[in-house]
Each structure stands twice: as C-alpha cells, then as structure tokens.
Amino acid sequence: MTEASASAARRFVGPDDAAPSSDGGVTTRYMRLQNALIAWSDAAAGAVIRQGEAHELIVVLPDAGAVLSAGAVDVEASARSICILPAGPSSIALNTAGRVIRAFSPFPEALAGLAPNAVDYATARPGVKPLGAPMVYGGAPGIRVYDIERSKALAGRRPPSFQTGAMNLMWIEREGPTDRTKLDPHSHDDFEEGALVVAGEYVEHLRTPWGPDASQWHKDEHVTCRPGTLIIVPPTVIHTTETRGPGPHLMLNIFAPARADHIKSGMVLNAKDYTAA
Numbered sequence: 001m002t003e004a005s006a007s008a009a010r011r012f013v014g015p016d017d018a019a020p021s022s023d024g025g026v027t028t029r030y031m032r033l034q035n036a037l038i039a040w041s042d043a044a045a046g047a048v049i050r051q052g053e054a055h056e057l058i059v060v061l062p063d064a065g066a067v068l069s070a071g072a073v074d075v076e077a078s079a080r081s082i083c084i085l086p087a088g089p090s091s092i093a094l095n096t097a098g099r100v101i102r103a104f105s106p107f108p109e110a111l112a113g114l115a116p117n118a119v120d121y122a123t124a125r126p127g128v129k130p131l132g133a134p135m136v137y138g139g140a141p142g143i144r145v146y147d148i149e150r151s152k153a154l155a156g157r158r159p160p161s162f163q164t165g166a167m168n169l170m171w172i173e174r175e176g177p178t179d180r181t182k183l184d185p186h187s188h189d190d191f192e193e194g195a196l197v198v199a200g201e202y203v204e205h206l207r208t209p210w211g212p213d214a215s216q217w218h219k220d221e222h223v224t225c226r227p228g229t230l231i232i233v234p235p236t237v238i239h240t241t242e243t244r245g246p247g248p249h250l251m252l253n254i255f256a257p258a259r260a261d262h263i264k265s266g267m268v269l270n271a272k273d274y275t276a277a
Contacts (some may be wrong), residue, residue, distance in 0.1 A: 009120035011206065011221070014229030015040075018116035024048065028167040031230040033194045034124060035131045035256035036167055037107035040196075040228055041100040049092040049100055050067050051085075056137070056164040059083040060171075060210075060252060062198050064098020068143050069177040080148040082162050082171060083090075084270075086141065101196065105167040105256040127235040129190045131257050134165030139273030146269070148173075154269055159253075161268045165277075167256035168268050174200075174249045178242040185240040188233070191255060195231040195241065200249030204231045239270065 013031045020029045025044035029045040029191065030037060041049060043064075046185045052058065056082070059068070072091040077083050092100055103110070112118055124130075148171060151160035161170040185205070195204070202225045208218035224244070225231060233239045263271045 009125065009232075009234075010117050011234070012204070012223055013115070013117050013231050013232070014231040017076075017228070018114075019031045021114065028162070029228070030111055030115040031196075032112055032117050032121055033254065034128045034192055036103055036105040036194060036254055037112050037232060038194065038254065039102040039104070039114065041102070041136060042234070043094045043098060043100055045094055047094050048101075050089070052089040052106070052186055053085075053087055053104065054096070055087050055104070055106050055134070055166065056167050057085050057102055058162070058164060058167070059085055059092060060101040060103075060169070060198075060228045062101065063096040063101055064100075064251065066100070067093045068145070069093070070143050073142055075145060076151040077145045078147060082146045082148065082151070082169065084144040084162065084164060086143065090143075092246070096247065099196070099198075101252065103167060103169055103254055105164070106134075107245050125192065125234065127190060128192045131166060131258065133277035135163075135258065135274040136166055136277055137274055144270070147173075151269060155267070158267055161262055163258040163263070163268045165274060165275060166258065167254060168177065168258040168262055169255075170253040170267075172253060174243050176247075177244055180242065183240045183242060185238050187236050187238045188276075189233045190235055191257075191259070192235060193233040193239075194254040194260060195233065195250040197225045197227050197229045197231070197252065198226055198250040198252060200247045201226060201244045202249065202251065203242045203244060205240050205242065206233070209236055209238070
C-alpha cells in the first residue's frame with residue numbers, strides 16, 4: 001500500500017457498509033484490522049456458530065448466554081462474559097437471541113476477504129507493528145470463560161482485558177456522557193487500535209499529525225458511532241473517545257499483537273498463562 005492509499009483507507013466500518021452473510025439463524029458481518037479480524041453476529045435463540053480455527057479465538061457474549069463446545073467438552077457461558085476458545089473445531093450455541101462477537105488473530109484469509117475494508121489491507125499499512133510469533137499458552141487446557149462482573153472487581157478502576165497468544169481485548173463500559181473537560185487525546189507510535197462500539201453512542205475524535213507532504217494532510221474528524229461500528233486508529237493518529245447520552249455505553253478495544261505495556265502493567269488479567277515464544 002502506498003502512503004497515498006494508506007491515507008485514504010477508511011477509519012470507520014459501520015453496520016451498513018456491507019451485506020451480511022446469513023446461515024441457520026445467524027447473520028454475520030466481518031471487519032478487518034491489519035492483524036485481526038472481527039466477526040459480529042446477530043443470532044436467534046438456539047442458533048449455532050461453528051468454527052475450526054488453527055489458533056485460539058476470543059468470543060464476547062454481551063447480552064446472551066451460550067453453550068461453548070470444543071472437542072468433547074461443553075461449557076456454559078453467561079451473558080456479559082469474555083471467552084477464549086482453543087484451536088480446533090468449536091461451536092457456540094445461543095441460549096437466547098443475542099449478539100456474538102468473535103476476534104480472530106491470526107485469521108482465516110477467506111473470511112477476511114468478506115470484510116468491506118479488506119482492500120485497505122491489500123498490502124501492509126505502514127507503521128503497524130507486525131504480529132510476530134504468538135505467545136505460548138501454558139494454562140489449563142480447554143475453554144476459558146471470564147465473567148465480566150468478577151473481572152471488573154479484579155481489575156479495579158481499570159477496564160478488564162484478556163489476551164490470547166496474538167492479541168488482547170478490553171471491555172470498556174461507561175454510564176452517562178463524558179465530561180468534555182476531561183477527554184484523553186493520545187496516540188500510539190507503532191500499533192493500530194480497533195475500537196468496536198457494542199452499546200450506546202460514541203463520538204470518535206481523530207487528528208492526523210502534519211508531515212511535509214500536504215497531500216497527506218487530513219481534516220480533524222469528529223464522527224458519531226453507533227453499535228456495530230469498528231473504529232480503526234492508525235499509528236501516530238491522535239484520538240479520544242466521547243460518550244453521548246445516558247448509556248449504558250460499551251466499547252471493545254482490540255490490539256494485535258497483544259500490548260506489552262498492558263501486560264507489564266497488570267491490565268491483562270490472564271497474562272500469567274502466557275509466555276513469550
């Protein structure tokens with residue numbers, strides 16, 4: 001990807017940007033990051049989502065419980081949980097109608113091609129840290145389920161975050177509108193941030209630093225984002241997120257590879273289960 005095409009790459013992928021695929025009571029949309037793929041599924045009660053991945057994947061159940069199966073083991077997962085499925089064949093059977101969000105890293109290329117922003121990653125985006133060798137899982141084998149209320153208690157004032165060998169995902173939940181005198185504009189030097197709006201209303205503010213080539217300059221962006229929108233923040237872009245209205249507001253932040261600073265600071269609650277390759 002040239003610098004010009006990277007500059008033109010979309011930073012927001014919304015729920016109306018591509019026709020979803022439907023199968024067996026499940027409607028699914030895909031959204032790309034450079035090193036991760038997000039699948040958003042709206043599923044009927046009793047519907048089953050199946051996958052057979054070569055790597056672990058993260059499953060988020062924001063509003064419906066499900067039975068997770070891998071190998072010969074079934075595990076009940078409640079609504080409001082983050083789950084990790086091991087590599088190999090697995091399934092997610094919904095107890096009631098609801099949403100299922102899956103994060104893949106590494107991801108199957110065939111599914112990544114279904115994302116409306118797949119063309120933006122025809123070649124690697126400049127400045128994004130490569131995935132590298134995944135960290136090695138050394139914890140108990142099988143399915144892991146992390147209840148959000150217990151996880152929030154463990155995390156204290158910080159949002160709970162969980163990792164696989166290749167990525168970490170944060171559950172960021174708020175009530176009410178953001179105090180506009182206490183926003184947090186910041187940037188990241190060498191990684192891309194994905195922010196998926198799950199509930200509520202957000203405004204994402206983006207400012208691209210100027211370089212010597214004026215053709216690459218961007219106007220500041222202030223974009224209202226509704227549930228189902230993936231916000232893609234490239235390296236060095238200054239950004240901050242603002243909630244609007246009473247809420248509840250829920251956003252998932254996805255980083256691939258898993259952020260070393262989050263792991264070192266203790267933000268990633270299952271980091272002890274992983275070691276560097």
